[in-house]
Amino acid sequence: MSRPASPRQDRPSSTPPVTPAAPVPLAPADVERFFATLAALSPEPKGELEYLNPFTLLVAVVLSAQATDKGVNRATGPLFQVADTPAKMVALGEEALRGYIRTIGLFNTKARNVIALSQALIDEHGGEVPCDRAALETLPGVGRKTANVVLNIAFGQPTMAVDTHIFRVANRTGLAPGKTPLAVEIGLEAVIPEGYRLHAHHWLILHGRYVCKARKPECPLCPVRDCCGFPDKTLAL
Structure with missing residues (x-):
């Protein structure tokens, strides 16, 4: 005969789960500064896939x-x-x-x-x-x-291809929070100033891949940390 489960397994935890704080939506001036900074660092960003035509x-x-x-x-x-x-x-x-x-x-x-x-x-x-x-x-x-x-x-069309990196950056920073890639795409198209739209896709992908990483974003090294709405910025690498 199997032993009954310990009643402790059915008790709710005395410590409620911690819900991550929501990002602070960025004001238009912060969005402008965000992309102006990335543009200054990489005026002509390129994708990393190699192709001929x-x-x-x-x-x-x-x-x-x-x-x-x-x-x-x-x-x-x-x-x-x-x-x-x-x-x-x-x-x-x-x-x-x-x-x-x-x-x-x-x-x-x-x-x-x-x-x-x-x-x-x-x-x-x-x-x-x-x-x-x-x-x-x-x-x-x-x-x-x-x-x-x-x-x-x-x-050369100013489209926004939302991959996992862009989805994460848009939600984490407060640029364009959304529950689906399409919602994030529409949100980004609505807030990104026209002069940055052509290269915004690459800037966000590269930023997510190398700085705003999934497990531990490198906030101390982030060039746009001062115009980012992420409330839980990392303090050390």
Whole structure:
């Protein structure tokens, strides 16, 4: 006969859980100072995915889902030497493509999507990557975030691709709190001054990746700490 559970296991904790303090929403002047500071430090920020043209950028972004940029770059360097157009990618074929991207997570699904989107580009867009979000989102493996990255980098459109870094920074700093990536995207587009919108996507990603980190943000080294609404700033590294 099994022993009954200790009654202590059913007792509520005497110490209530600590709820993190909400960030302080940033005033327009603070938002301006936030991006002016990042712009001064990096006037022409660049993404870290390596590509040769809009098609290879699209492929790289599709492959980067749940993978690191460095890992994708290691695989796509050799791949893009042999397949840098939709026609060459289709000719390469799914099996050979899997061999190039085997080190990337979910490579089987991604290989199917890359071949399918390459064929769709040939059949529906004359082999060219469309510069329209709705058209991009009809391609296999392409969602709103991927479309926004391509539109921003390849076509110079001031889109906001909300990844985990941007989502965290927008919520933590008070720039544009939101419960979903779309809510954060809309919020950021509403508050970022027009002169910063083209590069804001890259500034926020790089800031989240290297300074405003998930587990322990490097607040003492943060160049925008004085215009950030995060109430629990770290005091030491």
